[in-house]
Amino acid sequence: xxxxxxxxxxxxxxxxxxxxxxxxxxxxxxxxxxxxxxxxxxxxxxxxxxxxxxxxxxxxxxxxxxxxxxxxxxxxxxxxxxxxxxxxxxxxxxxxxxxxxxxxxxxxxxxxxxxxxxxxxxxxxxxxxxxxxxxxxxxxxxxxxxxxxxxxxxxxxxxxxxxxxxxxxxxxxxxxxxxxxxxxxxxxxxxxxxxxxxxxxxxxxxxxxxxxxxxxxxxxxxxxxxxxxxxxxxxxxxxxxxxxxxxxxxxxxxxxxxxxxxxxxxxxxxxxxxxxxxxxxxxxxxxxxxxxxxxxxxxxxxxxxxxxxxxxxxxxxxxxxxxxxxxxxxxxxxxxxxxxxxxxxxxxxxxxxxxxxxxxxxxxxxxxxxxxxxxxxxxxxxxxxxxxxxxxxxxxxxxxxxxxxxxxxxxxxxxx
Amino acid sequence: xxxxxxxxxxxxxxxxxxxxxxxxxxxxxxxxxxxxxxxxxxxxxxxxxxxxxxxxxxxxxxxxxxxxxxxxxxxxxxxxxxxxxxxxxxxxxxxxxxxxxxxxxxxxxxxxxxxxxxxxxxxxxxxxxxxxxxxxxxxxxxxxxxxxxxxxxxxxxxxxxxxxxxxxxxxxxxxxxxxxxxxxxxxxxxxxxxxxxxxxxxxxxxxxxxxxxxxxxxxxxxxxxxxxxxxxxxxxxxxxxxxxxxxxxxxxxxxxxxxxxxxxxxxxxxxxxxxxxxxxxxxxxxxxxxxxxxxxxxxxxxxxxxxxxxxxxxxxxxxxxxxxxxxxxxxxxxxxxxxxxxxxxxxxxxxxxxxxxxxxxxxxxxxxxxxxxxxxxxxxxxxxxxxxxxxxxxxxxx
Numbered sequence: 001x002x003x004x005x006x007x008x009x010x011x012x013x014x015x016x017x018x019x020x021x022x023x024x025x026x027x028x029x030x031x032x033x034x035x036x037x038x039x040x041x042x043x044x045x046x047x048x049x050x051x052x053x054x055x056x057x058x059x060x061x062x063x064x065x066x067x068x069x070x071x072x073x074x075x076x077x078x079x080x081x082x083x084x085x086x087x088x089x090x091x092x093x094x095x096x097x098x099x100x101x102x103x104x105x106x107x108x109x110x111x112x113x114x115x116x117x118x119x120x121x122x123x124x125x126x127x128x129x130x131x132x133x134x135x136x137x138x139x140x141x142x143x144x145x146x147x148x149x150x151x152x153x154x155x156x157x158x159x160x161x162x163x164x165x166x167x168x169x170x171x172x173x174x175x176x177x178x179x180x181x182x183x184x185x186x187x188x189x190x191x192x193x194x195x196x197x198x199x200x201x202x203x204x205x206x207x208x209x210x211x212x213x214x215x216x217x218x219x220x221x222x223x224x225x226x227x228x229x230x231x232x233x234x235x236x237x238x239x240x241x242x243x244x245x246x247x248x249x250x251x252x253x254x255x256x257x258x259x260x261x262x263x264x265x266x267x268x269x270x271x272x273x274x275x276x277x278x279x280x281x282x283x284x285x286x287x288x289x290x291x292x293x294x295x296x297x298x299x300x301x302x303x304x305x306x307x308x309x310x311x312x313x314x315x316x317x318x319x320x321x322x323x324x325x326x327x328x329x330x331x332x333x334x335x336x337x338x339x340x341x342x343x344x345x346x347x348x349x350x351x352x353x354x355x356x357x358x359x360x361x362x363x364x365x366x367x368x369x370x371x372x373x374x375x376x377x378x379x380x381x382x383x384x385x386x387x388x389x390x391x392x393x394x395x396x397x398x399x400x401x402x403x404x405x406x407x408x409x410x411x412x413x414x415x416x
Numbered sequence: 417x418x419x420x421x422x423x424x425x426x427x428x429x430x431x432x433x434x435x436x437x438x439x440x441x442x443x444x445x446x447x448x449x450x451x452x453x454x455x456x457x458x459x460x461x462x463x464x465x466x467x468x469x470x471x472x473x474x475x476x477x478x479x480x481x482x483x484x485x486x487x488x489x490x491x492x493x494x495x496x497x498x499x500x501x502x503x504x505x506x507x508x509x510x511x512x513x514x515x516x517x518x519x520x521x522x523x524x525x526x527x528x529x530x531x532x533x534x535x536x537x538x539x540x541x542x543x544x545x546x547x548x549x550x551x552x553x554x555x556x557x558x559x560x561x562x563x564x565x566x567x568x569x570x571x572x573x574x575x576x577x578x579x580x581x582x583x584x585x586x587x588x589x590x591x592x593x594x595x596x597x598x599x600x601x602x603x604x605x606x607x608x609x610x611x612x613x614x615x616x617x618x619x620x621x622x623x624x625x626x627x628x629x630x631x632x633x634x635x636x637x638x639x640x641x642x643x644x645x646x647x648x649x650x651x652x653x654x655x656x657x658x659x660x661x662x663x664x665x666x667x668x669x670x671x672x673x674x675x676x677x678x679x680x681x682x683x684x685x686x687x688x689x690x691x692x693x694x695x696x697x698x699x700x701x702x703x704x705x706x707x708x709x710x711x712x713x714x715x716x717x718x719x720x721x722x723x724x725x726x727x728x729x730x731x732x733x734x735x736x737x738x739x740x741x742x743x744x745x746x747x748x749x750x751x752x753x754x755x756x757x758x759x760x761x762x763x764x765x766x767x768x769x770x771x772x773x774x775x776x777x778x779x780x781x782x783x784x785x786x787x788x789x790x791x792x793x794x795x796x797x798x799x800x801x802x803x804x805x806x807x808x809x810x811x812x813x814x
Contacts, residue, residue: 255538
């Protein structure tokens with residue numbers, strides 16, 4: 001093992017799906033020890049979400065689960081079983097940080113709520129994450145990020161003014177929330193180091209996500225202006241959009257951010273006189289005639305490949321980028337250069353490429369992925385013996401009693 | 417600026433440095449729509465709890481002053497073009513000479529090294545480079561971004577996490593280091609599972625618009641519906657839980673209000689509306705029937721009664737007004753205000769990014785005015801005299 005920043009920091013992860021597991025990954029990729037607590041009755045539900053290796057849904061074959069869980073251990077214990085509870089308590093006592101993302105109230109019912117844990121471990125850092133937080137009339141709201149992007153205001157401002165909104169793909173509220181919670185956990189660790197005090201962080205994903213909407217929200221609250229969707233336009237730049245290029249569904253994003261870039265742009269498209277034409281000579285004029293301007297730009301881009309446009313404009317000092325498709329990402333030389341993907345050998349899935357969670361490179365302690373995502377319960381023996389000092393007999397008893405689960409009771413169905 | 421805000425909100429002493437005359441980030445929208453760099457809402461939002469000074473890094477005297485500040489700092493955050501800070505001799509290696517344990521975080525479009533490190537990016541082109549843009553929008557038009565720029569915010573948050581990770585390492589070892597943030601990477605995890613779809617099964621995911629798309633049959637199931645004052649999303653899907661019970665409850669609600677046709681009441685959501693067998697014609701028919709119902713109600717009615725009383729998988733497509741009026745945020749006392757004495761107003765702000773029970777975030781000061789803390793910092797903390805300050809001002813350094 002190298003000398004990673006969070007070596008020695010221990011996390012008991014009851015959290016599942018995206019936000020909690022992505023949050024703990026920031027620490028795991030810099031050396032923290034994370035134990036996922038699942039069971040065959042209640043595994044991380046991302047295990048049933050694809051893509052699956054060979055297209056066959058099985059709990060150990062999902063790379064969607066894989067994406068959020070490399071560098072972690074998995075144990076399978078039944079939290080409703082008295083002996084399972086005992087093991088959970090031992091893990092909680094072992095840990096510096098507890099994370100959970102059940103519906104509010106579930107951990108409390110199981111006897112592992114913050115107040116219970118605090119009595120035993122006053123310095124614990126306890127992180128709960130739910131859609132809308134504890135307390136309040138909508139605390140019980142159940143759902144995924146696919147729901148949250150809507151009430152967080154992201155859908156409303158995405159798409160074309162003459163059409164239905166176009167929801168941003170997937171669950172970006174989850175990927176916004178995990179950034180705030182990771183920073184929150186690190187702040188809480190630093191606070192504990194200074195004061196010896198632990199604390200409770202009750203994240204509402206709603207409240208975290210709308211931080212990324214804070215400016216339009218303030219614009220409504222002080223100016224009464226409601227932001228709507230407007231394609232790819234930006235009030236302070238033109239042309240600013242996504243334009244067609246040669247090939248099947250191939251596009252290129254272009255942003256002409258100031259007057260220098262506008263003049264350069266006209267030169268690159270072989271029409272320098274356009275820059276000073278009255279209709280386009282100033283930003284105000286270009287905004288006024290933006291429909292026409294965009295047609296003109298598209299008329300140029302469509303004669304080139306996206307890569308050509310990107311190259312021509314970048315060389316002239318204008319931001320432009322191919323709209324990269326998933327297959328492009330895996331061939332992007334910059335992604336390759338920074339080793340954003342790490343190939344790791346998974347016991348069931350074979351070699352898989354794992355995405356980085358940390359989008360930064362530390363010069364002395366770079367992000368390190370050295371273990372693949374765990375199979376369900378893969379590390380029962382290792383964790384119980386090495387971390388909890390349980391004996392073989394104790395473990396065997398727990399398996400016989402059903403406190404450590406080893407088999408499924410029902411067949412798994414995949415939702416996508 | 418967001419990266420620094422996270423530290424400032426969490427109690428750090430953060431000094432925002434801008435060129436004389438004010439930062440280029442003092443952009444619209446403006447307070448009461450009065451175009452004035454001191455009234456930029458963008459500036460207000462990202463600079464809470466910070467102090468601010470002006471400093472011209474293009475002048476040698478300015479660079480010397482930055483070094484003096486760096487000697488007292490734990491962390492430097494910057495987002496200029498890759499290589500620029502090195503070119504003016506204020507890069508990581510330069511600062512290390514005067515403050516060996518400095519943590520120096522740089523945000524750039526593609527990172528500091530590599531074949532694209534010299535590429536320029538806007539927020540839009542950055543989303544394009546991350547693959548996320550490809551996943552958003554209607555299939556018959558260009559891909560679309562989220563209308564308020566997100567990439568820079570992701571990258572700012574990454575810089576804060578990276579600097580905090582480095583800070584922890586410094587607490588353990590005394591060693592500082594360089595933090596190299598890539599905007600391209602920062603927006604990439606939002607792709608959710610589309611990258612893996614390609615890598616694992618060679619399925620190229622492209623945008624599908626406001627529908628739930630069944631790749632195997634090419635059927636588009638409507639899940640966004642017009643209502644009286646906008647749109648709602650209802651996961652009106654079938655096949656298995658949690659969708660079947662939710663859709664069944666939706667039909668019950670429609671029936672209670674006399675808006676469920678007989679064929680819909682008789683529809684078996686588990687069997688007939690199963691994605692494996694579902695035909696486009698039925699999906700469209702169901703969509704039309706649901707929309708006839710949603711058009712009789714407002715977003716709030718559908719959301720409050722549907723999601724909470726009836727346990728239907730529903731979410732309003734909220735705009736900034738709906739978010740402002742949301743009863744959950746109000747009931748958790750999420751919103752806050754910060755006094756802006758020069759505006760004679762308490763300005764409403766989003767509350768904390770996370771609620772800490774022991775060390776709660778406090779909003780002690782609004783974003784700094786241009787050069788507001790020049791005297792306090794240059795004279796009070798760096799030991800300059802009033803005369804020095806006048807000279808520096810005359811030379812255009814501050």
